Amino acid sequence: MKFKIKKNILLDALNDVSKALSSKNIIPILSGIKFNLTKEKLELTASDNDITIKTFIEKSDDLEIIDSGSIVIKGKYILDIIRKLDDDFVNIEKLDDSKVLIYTENSEFNLNGISVSEYPPIDLELTTDFITINVNKFKEIINQTNYASSTDEARVVLTGLNLKTEGNILECSATDSYRLALKKVQLEKKLENDINIIIPSKNLSELYKLLTETVDENIELHIFNNKIICRFSNILFQSRLINGTYPNTTNLIPKETLFDLKVNKRDFYNMVDRASILNNDRDNNVITLEINNKMLKITSMSLEIGKVEEKMNVDCDEKFKISFSSRYMMEALRTINTNDVVLSFVGEVKPILLKESTNEDLIGLILPIRTY
Amino acid sequence: MKFKIKKNILLDALNDVSKALSSKNIIPILSGIKFNLTKEKLELTASDNDITIKTFIEKSDDLEIIDSGSIVIKGKYILDIIRKLDDDFVNIEKLDDSKVLIYTENSEFNLNGISVSEYPPIDLELTTDFITINVNKFKEIINQTNYASSTDEARVVLTGLNLKTEGNILECSATDSYRLALKKVQLEKKLENDINIIIPSKNLSELYKLLTETVDENIELHIFNNKIICRFSNILFQSRLINGTYPNTTNLIPKETLFDLKVNKRDFYNMVDRASILNNDRDNNVITLEINNKMLKITSMSLEIGKVEEKMNVDCDEKFKISFSSRYMMEALRTINTNDVVLSFVGEVKPILLKESTNEDLIGLILPIRTY
Numbered sequence: 001m002k003f004k005i006k007k008n009i010l011l012d013a014l015n016d017v018s019k020a021l022s023s024k025n026i027i028p029i030l031s032g033i034k035f036n037l038t039k040e041k042l043e044l045t046a047s048d049n050d051i052t053i054k055t056f057i058e059k060s061d062d063l064e065i066i067d068s069g070s071i072v073i074k075g076k077y078i079l080d081i082i083r084k085l086d087d088d089f090v091n092i093e094k095l096d097d098s099k100v101l102i103y104t105e106n107s108e109f110n111l112n113g114i115s116v117s118e119y120p121p122i123d124l125e126l127t128t129d130f131i132t133i134n135v136n137k138f139k140e141i142i143n144q145t146n147y148a149s150s151t152d153e154a155r156v157v158l159t160g161l162n163l164k165t166e167g168n169i170l171e172c173s174a175t176d177s178y179r180l181a182l183k184k185v186q187l188e189k190k191l192e193n194d195i196n197i198i199i200p201s202k203n204l205s206e207l208y209k210l211l212t213e214t215v216d217e218n219i220e221l222h223i224f225n226n227k228i229i230c231r232f233s234n235i236l237f238q239s240r241l242i243n244g245t246y247p248n249t250t251n252l253i254p255k256e257t258l259f260d261l262k263v264n265k266r267d268f269y270n271m272v273d274r275a276s277i278l279n280n281d282r283d284n285n286v287i288t289l290e291i292n293n294k295m296l297k298i299t300s301m302s303l304e305i306g307k308v309e310e311k312m313n314v315d316c317d318e319k320f321k322i323s324f325s326s327r328y329m330m331e332a333l334r335t336i337n338t339n340d341v342v343l344s345f346v347g348e349v350k351p352i353l354l355k356e357s358t359n360e361d362l363i364g365l366i367l368p369i370r371t372y
Numbered sequence: 373m374k375f376k377i378k379k380n381i382l383l384d385a386l387n388d389v390s391k392a393l394s395s396k397n398i399i400p401i402l403s404g405i406k407f408n409l410t411k412e413k414l415e416l417t418a419s420d421n422d423i424t425i426k427t428f429i430e431k432s433d434d435l436e437i438i439d440s441g442s443i444v445i446k447g448k449y450i451l452d453i454i455r456k457l458d459d460d461f462v463n464i465e466k467l468d469d470s471k472v473l474i475y476t477e478n479s480e481f482n483l484n485g486i487s488v489s490e491y492p493p494i495d496l497e498l499t500t501d502f503i504t505i506n507v508n509k510f511k512e513i514i515n516q517t518n519y520a521s522s523t524d525e526a527r528v529v530l531t532g533l534n535l536k537t538e539g540n541i542l543e544c545s546a547t548d549s550y551r552l553a554l555k556k557v558q559l560e561k562k563l564e565n566d567i568n569i570i571i572p573s574k575n576l577s578e579l580y581k582l583l584t585e586t587v588d589e590n591i592e593l594h595i596f597n598n599k600i601i602c603r604f605s606n607i608l609f610q611s612r613l614i615n616g617t618y619p620n621t622t623n624l625i626p627k628e629t630l631f632d633l634k635v636n637k638r639d640f641y642n643m644v645d646r647a648s649i650l651n652n653d654r655d656n657n658v659i660t661l662e663i664n665n666k667m668l669k670i671t672s673m674s675l676e677i678g679k680v681e682e683k684m685n686v687d688c689d690e691k692f693k694i695s696f697s698s699r700y701m702m703e704a705l706r707t708i709n710t711n712d713v714v715l716s717f718v719g720e721v722k723p724i725l726l727k728e729s730t731n732e733d734l735i736g737l738i739l740p741i742r743t744y
C-alpha cells in the first residue's frame with residue numbers, strides 16, 4: 001500500500017469514519033481505522049460493532065495511487081497526525097504488515113499498524129429494494145422525532161426510533177412512554193415489501209452528525225433483518241436494529257380534542273423556559289398552564305426558592321388548567337418549524353398535542369402530570 | 373429597595389460579579405449576590421471568601437431608582453431570570469427582608485431572598501499608594517507568566533504569581549520548579565514602598581476573564597498585607613494573597629548561554645506539537661531536540677505506538693542534543709508574541725531559555741529531562 005493524498009481530503013474522510021470509533025475500546029482492533037487501497041480508490045472503514053462507517057476516495061489529482069494494499073491504523077493517532085500536518089499533501093506507505101510510514105517533506109511518522117487479517121469481516125452489501133429520501137427531509141425526521149425516545153435500557157424497544165411503511169407513507173415514531181413524537185412523510189417510490197424496524201436512537205444521532213454538511217442530495221436506506229445501511233455522498237453508514245415489537249403509537253393519539261390554541265412558538269417557548277427557571281434542578285420540572293378570561297398563564301413554584309407567573313393574551317374563551325414537564329414541552333416545541341404552534345387540549349388529565357400551524361405531518365404528544 | 377433597570381446593563385453586571393460565586397457553596401449565603409441600592413447607584417457584590425467582585429451601576433436613563441435598600445438574591449436564579457427575560461427593562465422590588473419581586477409586563481418572579489445583615493462584611497477600601505497599569509499590558513503579564521505556576525498545594529507559594537517592585541520596575545514571575553516565566557515591565561510611577569506579594573494564580577485567571585472585554589484603560593492595583601484589590605471600569609476585584617516567601621527566580625536564570633537559535637515560532641510550535649502526538653497520553657511527554665549539520669530535528673518515540681521525526685533547516689553550526697517536555701515547550705511558546713522565538717541553550721543538562729525576538733522583557737525557562 002502506497003499513496004499520496006491531499007491532506008484535507010483525507011482529514012475529512014478520517015473525521016467521518018472516526019465517528020464510529022469505539023471510545024470504550026473493548027475489542028482493541030476496533031480502535032483502528034481500516035485503510036484499503038485498490039487500484040481505483042482508497043476505502044476507510046471504522047466500526048464499534050454497533051455502527052460501521054465506510055467512506056471512499058476515488059483516484060484523482062488529489063489521490064495518487066502507487067501501490068494497492070491494506071492495513072489497520074490506530075484512529076486516534078492517524079487523525080491527530082493528519083490534522084496537525086502543515087503540508088498540502090501527505091504520503092502513506094505500508095512498510096510491512098504491522099508498520100506504516102506517514103511522511104511529508106519535513107515530517108516522518110513510523111506507526112505500528114495491525115494486519116487487516118485481524119479486522120472483523122463486515123458485510124456492507126446493499127439491497128435493490130431501498131428507500132430514497134432527500135437528506136434534508138431525513139435530517140428533519142431525526143430532529144423532530146429522535147429526541148422523544150427513551151434512554152432507559154429496561155425497555156429496549158423504546159430506546160430506538162420506529163420506522164414503518166404503509167405503501168408510500170413512511171411513519172417514524174419515538175416515545176419514552178411519557179411523551180411521543182410521530183412524523184409522517186410521503187415517499188416518492190414505495191417499497192416492494194413494507195418494513196417495520198427500530199433503529200437505536202443514539203446511532204441515529206451519530207448519523208445526524210455525519211449528515212450536517214450534506215445538503216440537497218438523497219440518502220438511501222437499505223433495510224435488512226437485523227441492520228440498516230444508509231448510503232449518501234461517499235459514505236456507507238451501517239447500524240444494527242433493535243429486536244422486538246414497537247407499540248402501535250397511532251392508537252395513543254387522541255382522535256378528538258376539546259379545543260385548539262394557536263400561539264407564537266417563540267413567545268410560548270420563552271414563557272415555558274422562564275417558568276422552569278426556579279425548578280430546573282429537579283427531574284420533575286412541573287409547570288402549570290391555565291387558561292381563563294382570554295389569558296394564558298404559566299406558573300410554577302418551589303417553596304424553597306419562590307414562584308413564577310408568566311402571562312400571555314390569547315384568543316380563547318375556554319377555562320382550562322393542566323400541569324406538565326417544562327423540559328418535555330420545550331423539547332417538543334423545538335421541533336416545530338413554523339412561527340406558530342397549535343396546542344390541542346383533550347382534557348385536564350389527558351395528553352397535550354403539538355402541531356405545526358401549516359400541516360399535520362408532525363405530532364408531538366406530552367402526558368400531563370397530576371399535581372395535588 | 374425598588375428600581376427599574378435596562379435588562380442588558382443588569383445582565384452584564386450580574387455576569388461580572390457572578391464569577392466570584394462559589395460553586396462549592398460551603399457558606400450558603402455566598403451563593404447569593406448582594407444588591408445594594410443607594411440614591412445614586414446600584415452596587416452588586418459577590419464573594420467566595422477567596423475573591424470578591426463588586427460592580428456599580430450609576431443612576432441614568434438605564435437605571436431609575438425609586439427606593440433605596442438592599443437584599444441578597446441567589447446568584448444562579450437571578451442570572452437565569454434576567455438572561456431569559458425578553459423585555460428591555462426589568463423592575464426589581466424588595467417586598468420584605470426575605471422576599472423580592474422581579475417583574476416585567478408579562479413575567480413575575482417572587483423570589484426568596486436573604487437579609488443583607490447575614491452577608492459577611494467585606495472591606496473594599498482602597499489605598500492611596502497603588503500601581504497603575506494599562507489593562508492590555510496587565511492582561512499580557514497574566515498571559516505570559518501565570519501558566520507556569522504550580523497546581524500542587526504541597527508548596528503553596530508556587531501556586532501563585534509573584535509580583536515585586538524595585539523602583540519603577542515591576543517583576544512578575546511564576547514557577548512550578550520545572551519551568552519558569554519571568555516578565556519585567558516599567559511602571560509610569562513608582563510606589564512609595566516596594567512590594568513583594570504572591571497572588572493565587574487561579575484568582576488571576578478569574579480576573580483575566582473579567583478583563584477580556586476591557587481595553588485601552590488603566591487598572592489600579594491596591595496592595596495590602598493580605599489582599600489585593602484591582603480596580604477597573606466599574607469593577608472592584610479583590611483576592612487574598614498567599615503568605616510565604618517566594619524563591620528568588622532571577623538567580624535561577626543562567627547568565628551565560630552556549631548559543632542562541634532564532635526560529636519561526638509557528639513552525640517550531642507545530643513541529644513540537646506533531647512530535648508529541650504519539651506520547652500525549654502520558655504525563656511525561658518527552659521529546660528530543662537535536663541540532664547537527666545545520667539541521668534541527670525533533671524526535672520522540674513510543675515502543676507501543678511508533679516514532680516521529682520532524683526536521684527544520686537552521687542557520688546554526690552547533691552540534692547539540694537536549695530532551696524536554698513538549699507540553700512545557702508549547703505552553704511557553706504560546707506566550708511569545710513575536711513571529712520568531714529566540715531559544716537559548718546553556719548545556720545539554722541545563723535549562724532552555726525562550727525570549728521574544730525584539731525584546732528581553734519576557735523570559736521563559738524550561739528544565740531539560742534526562743533520557744537514558
